[in-house]
Amino acid sequence: MHEIFLEIARDPIGYLQSWAKGSTRELALTFSGLFPLELLDAMGFHGVWLPPVLRNRYNRADTMLQVFMCSRARSFVDVVAGSELPVAAIGAVTDCDAKDVIPGVLHAGGCETPVVTLRMPIRVDTPAAVDFAVNGVRHWVAEAEHAFNRRLDPDLLAGACALRLRTRQRLSEMFQKLGTEVDPVFAYSAAVSAQVMEPEAFLHALDAAPWPKPDHKRRMIPVLMSGSELPNIKIIEDLAGLGALIVLDDTETGTRAASRPVQHPGCQDAETPPPPDLDGLLEAIGAGIVYKKHGPTKVSPAGNRIQGIVSAALDRGVQAAVLGLFKFCDPHAFEAPALIEQLKMAGIHSIVVETDKETGLLARERTRLQTLLEIVE
Amino acid sequence: MATPGKRLKRLIAGQMLASRGLKTLGRPVAWVTSGAPVEPLLALGVIPFYPENHSAICAAKGMGAPLCQQAESMRYSRDLCSYFRVDLGSQVTGQSPFGVIPAPDLVVASNNICGTVQNWFRIIAQRHGVPFLFVDTPYSDNPPTRAEVEYVQTQLQELTQKVAGLTGRKFKESDLVRVEKNSLEALKLWAEILHFGAEKPAYFTSFDAFVYMYPIVTLRGTRWAVWFYKKLLQDIKDRRRHGQQSVPGERARVVWDNIAMWPVHKGLRKFFMQHNIALVTDTYTDAWRSDHLDPAKPFESMALSYTDIILNHGPMFRVNKLIAMVRDFKADGFILHSNRSCKRWSLGAYAVKKMVTKATGVPGLVIDGDMADPRAVSLDNIKHRLEPFFEMLTDE
Ligand code: SF4
Ligand code: SF4
Numbered sequence: 001m002h003e004i005f006l007e008i009a010r011d012p013i014g015y016l017q018s019w020a021k022g023s024t025r026e027l028a029l030t031f032s033g034l035f036p037l038e039l040l041d042a043m044g045f046h047g048v049w050l051p052p053v054l055r056n057r058y059n060r061a062d063t064m065l066q067v068f069m070c071s072r073a074r075s076f077v078d079v080v081a082g083s084e085l086p087v088a089a090i091g092a093v094t095d096c097d098a099k100d101v102i103p104g105v106l107h108a109g110g111c112e113t114p115v116v117t118l119r120m121p122i123r124v125d126t127p128a129a130v131d132f133a134v135n136g137v138r139h140w141v142a143e144a145e146h147a148f149n150r151r152l153d154p155d156l157l158a159g160a161c162a163l164r165l166r167t168r169q170r171l172s173e174m175f176q177k178l179g180t181e182v183d184p185v186f187a188y189s190a191a192v193s194a195q196v197m198e199p200e201a202f203l204h205a206l207d208a209a210p211w212p213k214p215d216h217k218r219r220m221i222p223v224l225m226s227g228s229e230l231p232n233i234k235i236i237e238d239l240a241g242l243g244a245l246i247v248l249d250d251t252e253t254g255t256r257a258a259s260r261p262v263q264h265p266g267c268q269d270a271e272t273p274p275p276p277d278l279d280g281l282l283e284a285i286g287a288g289i290v291y292k293k294h295g296p297t298k299v300s301p302a303g304n305r306i307q308g309i310v311s312a313a314l315d316r317g318v319q320a321a322v323l324g325l326f327k328f329c330d331p332h333a334f335e336a337p338a339l340i341e342q343l344k345m346a347g348i349h350s351i352v353v354e355t356d357k358e359t360g361l362l363a364r365e366r367t368r369l370q371t372l373l374e375i376v377e
Numbered sequence: 378m379a380t381p382g383k384r385l386k387r388l389i390a391g392q393m394l395a396s397r398g399l400k401t402l403g404r405p406v407a408w409v410t411s412g413a414p415v416e417p418l419l420a421l422g423v424i425p426f427y428p429e430n431h432s433a434i435c436a437a438k439g440m441g442a443p444l445c446q447q448a449e450s451m452r453y454s455r456d457l458c459s460y461f462r463v464d465l466g467s468q469v470t471g472q473s474p475f476g477v478i479p480a481p482d483l484v485v486a487s488n489n490i491c492g493t494v495q496n497w498f499r500i501i502a503q504r505h506g507v508p509f510l511f512v513d514t515p516y517s518d519n520p521p522t523r524a525e526v527e528y529v530q531t532q533l534q535e536l537t538q539k540v541a542g543l544t545g546r547k548f549k550e551s552d553l554v555r556v557e558k559n560s561l562e563a564l565k566l567w568a569e570i571l572h573f574g575a576e577k578p579a580y581f582t583s584f585d586a587f588v589y590m591y592p593i594v595t596l597r598g599t600r601w602a603v604w605f606y607k608k609l610l611q612d613i614k615d616r617r618r619h620g621q622q623s624v625p626g627e628r629a630r631v632v633w634d635n636i637a638m639w640p641v642h643k644g645l646r647k648f649f650m651q652h653n654i655a656l657v658t659d660t661y662t663d664a665w666r667s668d669h670l671d672p673a674k675p676f677e678s679m680a681l682s683y684t685d686i687i688l689n690h691g692p693m694f695r696v697n698k699l700i701a702m703v704r705d706f707k708a709d710g711f712i713l714h715s716n717r718s719c720k721r722w723s724l725g726a727y728a729v730k731k732m733v734t735k736a737t738g739v740p741g742l743v744i745d746g747d748m749a750d751p752r753a754v755s756l757d758n759i760k761h762r763l764e765p766f767f768e769m770l771t772d773e
Contacts, residue, residue, distance in 0.1 A: 063727055063728075064725060064727050064728040065724055065725060065727065065728075066715050066717070066723060066724060066726060066727075068456065068717045068720065068723075068724075069720065069724050094515065094516045094517075096492050097491055097492045097493070097720045097721045097724070098720065098724070100492075100516045100691065100721070101691055101692060101720075101721070101724045101725055103518060103691060104518050104691025104692035104693045104694075104725060105691075105692055105724060105725040105728055107518075107691075107692070107693050108692045108693055108696055108725055108728035108729055108731075108732050109725075109728040109731075110728075117517070117518065119515050119516070119517055119525070120515075121513050121515065121528070122488050122492070122495065122513045122515075123511060123513040126532075128528055128531045128532065129513065129528075131528070132515070132524065132525075132528045135524045136524075139522065139524070296496065297492065299488075299495050299499075299511050299513065327456065328456050328720070330456075330457060330458075330492065330493055330496070330720065331492065331496065333453070333454040333456060333457055334453075334457065334493075334496035334497070334500070335496070336452065336454075337451060337452040337453055338500075338503075340452065
């Protein structure tokens with residue numbers, strides 16, 4: 001049952017194409033873990049946070065965009081512009097420069113799929129930012145109802161909130177046990193699958209069998225995996241192959257997106273959701289986007305993020321860190337020197353793995369990583 | 378009589394001298410982003426310094442490559458904005474065409490121009506161990522909503538209180554109104570000056586604007602900027618009276634999108650002149666043409682003014698802006714600088730080009746470059762791209 005996760009993580013497009021053939025629900029996409037998929041679900045869509053789809057050429061995206069956009073964003077544009085999936089709607093969200101321009105690029109490039117942007121604050125440290133986020137969610141719903149020509153169903157929203165929250169809570173539990181009780185390849189495959197599968201199907205598959213454990217017979221080096229979104233599951237497989245055991249995650253794919261709360265009584269029980277309280281739910285969704293664990297795209301009290309990563313790394317006995325960066329990802333490239341420095345001061349050496357088009361580790365990255373692991377062993 | 382260029386040099390020298398002098402007398406200095414709301418700072422007697430503008434001048438003076446390399450040696454990626462890399466290199470080495478730069482007592486940034494500055498200016502604040510104050514101006518493909526303006530307004534009021542508290546200076550709204558009136562006057566003069574590019578033949582071009590924009594960026598809110606632009610306006614009017622057009626024998630008119638290419642600025646200007654092509658307007662210097670400021674509503678109008686700017690909007694806003702520019706400035710073509718340093722401004726250039734051409738019927742060209750890193754700009758390559766484009770534009 002769990003094999004499906006690895007299959008999806010390796011080929012999310014293939015999975016969605018066959019899902020679309022067998023489903024009456026329409027597909028709505030987003031490209032960010034900030035976007036609350038429950039809003040799309042509550043409009044009757046199957047909401048999907050499309051993972052990065054790395055390829056050697058981005059033929060369609062390259063007619064609209066320059067190569068100096070991260071391939072996380074370029075691949076999204078490529079999939080949508082190439083009509084590889086029957087996408088009925090897109091929920092965009094403001095965050096980094098790359099994500100901000102995607103809707104405009106799609107529009108200017110002649111894409112006819114309706115795109116509605118959720119406007120979120122960059123600050124996540126003030127009550128005004130929370131108010132702004134709440135307002136942003138309400139505004140998004142009004143705009144989307146018009147642009148998508150659908151109503152957001154309050155009953156569906158309560159159920160979707162509960163299911164999606166349950167999914168994130170289960171992922172958080174799993175990432176707590178990363179590398180100790182849960183195999184990292186399994187954990188990341190499951191996290192990617194949660195972005196793509198319908199939540200009921202995902203939860204069912206997740207609990208269908210005990211979670212695979214890491215291979216404790218081999219001598220492995222405990223490492224931290226930090227970065228934006230996981231470019232591809234092959235990287236995690238390659239790391240495991242080289243003897244790196246991920247015991248701590250700091251990625252949007254893993255713990256960060258899973259940390260988004262929705263603090264509302266209507267979300268606590270997926271089976272018996274209480275009567276819908278649309279306004280309260282939208283408020284809780286907006287606030288949750290601010291309260292979640294963020295990457296370096298947000299402005300929060302200076303230094304807190306890096307200090308938090310370093311102390312968690314020390315707690316988990318991390319011996320080496322892998323900074324998985326997309327080439328041209330400014331927020332993480334800005335943060336990397338300080339993160340590397342602080343980790344070094346804590347006795348943890350880092351390696352930067354930069355991804356553009358290729359899946360998995362390049363030969364020179366393997367060699368560098370091997371050397372690093374040998375040094376710390 | 379002094380030429381505008383000489384006046385500008387004296388103005389910059391005077392500004393730096395005054396900044397250093399006032400700093401030694403205890404006046405606080407704030408390093409700010411080019412789109413930071415500077416009016417409350419000036420109203421509180423804080424002296425602003427603009428690292429982006431400083432980087433542009435370093436680049437124009439040929440200092441870009443070694444300063445970028447310095448930042449790269451500190452593990453900052455070569456893919457990051459070259460203004461940032463030049464600035465960091467300058468901070469670390471102490472090299473600057475300005476001589477000694479007054480150190481900041483605080484840093485004020487706003488993301489209305491890009492996401493880069495929130496990281497860059499935080500790094501400045503950390504290096505100098507000073508407070509980092511940030512104004513979040515939500516990005517949008519549409520004009521700002523009421524809620525967005527209110528969100529920014531609240532932050533501007535908080536910023537003013539925080540700066541007053543940090544510097545121990547007393548805030549008076551009448552001071553803010555006075556500063557805003559200065560800003561507004563300078564902005565209006567600047568808009569009037571830029572409009573001389575719309576005349577056929579042009580009496581002012583973007584190559585001039587790229588140089589003379591310095592006061593509108595760094596001295597906005599002061600009488601110095603107003604003084605400079607009044608003189609410049611008079612100079613241009615005099616030139617027009619004497620029939621001294623900007624590009625003698627003007628054969629074609631072109632619009633520019635994005636920041637100037639400082640490392641090749643002079644060579645590019647010469648090349649345009651040789652081909653009798655007038656660069657009549659651009660989206661870069663036009664960004665300081667805003668008319669939202671209203672001293673009768675100082676905070677609210679400031680919130681709108683600093684949120685509703687070109688870089689805080691998506692590619693479709695750029696499309697519409699360029700269409701209007703082609704029409705209003707009677708342009709025969711347009712050039713999009715695909716500036717690998719400035720993603721916010723550049724991404725989507727190919728799609729933008731298609732839409733503008735479709736709407737206006739005039740041809741466009743995308744040229745690769747960088748505003749400050751000479752290793753990413755080749756004047757020869759650019760000339761090879763421009764030559765056939767110019768031939769097409771001037772082909773009768
Ligand atoms: S955070 Fe980085 S990788 Fe993600 S979309 Fe933005 S620039 Fe791309
Ligand atoms: S990315 Fe662009 S807007 Fe931002 S600081 Fe650099 S040049 Fe300026």
